[in-house]
Amino acid sequence: MHIKTPPGIDHSPRWKQRPSGSNWGDFGADDQAGRMNLVTSEKVLQGLAEVREGRTFCLSLPLDFPGGNALNEKRHPPVLRPTLRNGHPNMNYRMRDEHSHLTDVLCDDLAILHLQYSTQWDSLAHIGQLFDANGDGIPEPVFYNGYRAGIDIIGPNAAADAGLPPTATAPSTSAARALGIENMAERCVQGRAVMIDLRAHLGEQRTSVGYDALMRIIDHDRLEIESGDMVCLHTGFADALLAQNRQPSAAVLNGIGAELDGRDAGLLNWITDSGLAALISDNAAVEALPAGHTDGCCAALPLHEHCLFKLGIHLGELWHLTPLATHLRRQGRYRFLLTAPPLRLPGAVGSPTTPVATV
Incomplete structure (x- = not known):
């Protein structure tokens, strides 16, 4: 096992001392990766x-x-719901009406995710x-x-x-x-x-x-x-x-x-x-x-x-x-x-x- 040593510490205006054993600044003062x-x-x-x-x-x-939520009481399963189209749920929505002969049937949804x-x-x-x-x-x-x-x-x-x-x-x-x-x-x-x-x-x-x-x-x-x-x-x-x-x-x-x-x-x-x-x-x-x-x-x-x-x-x-x-x-x-x-x-x-x- 070996590790490539990054460039020297680039001190940041956000900190004057870094935690023991950390690599803060090793990849740059503003690194976020x-x-x-x-x-x-x-x-x-x-x-x-x-x-x-x-x-x-x-x-x-x-x-x-x-x-x-037995595994984590703060987190819940995702919720899937259709979007709204012309005041109706946009699921199996028929485009055709009395003024047209369109054949499209549409589905479109949203998710609420933890x-x-x-x-x-x-x-x-x-x-x-x-x-x-x-x-x-x-x-x-x-x-x-x-x-x-x-x-x-x-x-x-x-x-x-x-x-x-x-x-x-x-x-x-x-x-x-x-x-x-x-x-x-x-x-x-x-x-x-x-x-x-x-x-x-x-x-x-x-x-x-x-x-x-x-x-x-x-x-x-x-x-x-x-x-x-x-x-x-x-x-x-x-x-x-x-x-x-x-x-x-x-x-x-x-x-x-x-x-x-x-x-x-x-x-x-x-x-x-x-x-x-x-x-x-x-x-x-x-x-x-x-x-x-x-x-x-x-x-x-x-x-x-x-x-x-x-x-x-x-x-x-x-x-x-x-x-x-x-x-x-x-x-x-x-x-x-x-x-x-x-x-x-x-x-x-x-x-x-x-x-x-x-x-």
Whole structure:
């Protein structure tokens, strides 16, 4: 494993000191792409070189999975509704009337989406931290590369301005003016990816995976992870969601699938040193939730803090990896071409995605 060292630190007027172990400024004072900068044209060519069969895999769950809100009480399934046309629902709408002989029958709809309900990307505006970026001894809410809450990432103060809108024309009251998901979309998100098949080694039971366990799997399967690779973790969790057919049981899901131990310092150091550009899992958060003992301090989501806040590593969650992982293992392979852009939705802090693997 090796990582290409970016140019020297480019200090930003937004911060005087950066978090320990972070790469703020390494890709430029105003960088909003983070480690996606490592997905270069060379990485795209490396991904294309992994295409031998011309076979494709859809890595997205149906976007109405998991179903309900047992997995996350704040997020709800998508709502599909027809648009309105001449005072009528625009679904199976017949253009013909008494004044014409048109034969068209039209359907047109809209969607109300919780953007991180199903298969998704986290943007770098998804998780920030209280950190003394000013160097004055007073921590303030900041995000990757020192972008500021209330200035670069804005939102409402009133509960009435959050949640589902009372009307379809309600104005937007929040936006990531920096670090929004559109920055990721504009980079296309295509390159070489690596599958780490945790399920094949650890089974389907809930397991916390730290550095030592992960290294044993990587060594056993002779995996090589290089700078700019996107790393996928197969746990089987998404299969359990599909089996529950949109009626998820939290009691059942809490016992299924491996999770990374975000409190393991060795694991976090490996994420830094490996140079991986994105970290993706088929479970709900990549890392274990809850993350373990904190003594009432520090980040509740330490791997999210390390990846999104410190290093600018986008996280993918709730991907459907089993068919691909099974095929790769049968073929004795672990690398593939991944194409996975999010929605180019300015200001969004997360996005659904329909990733495609090509082998």
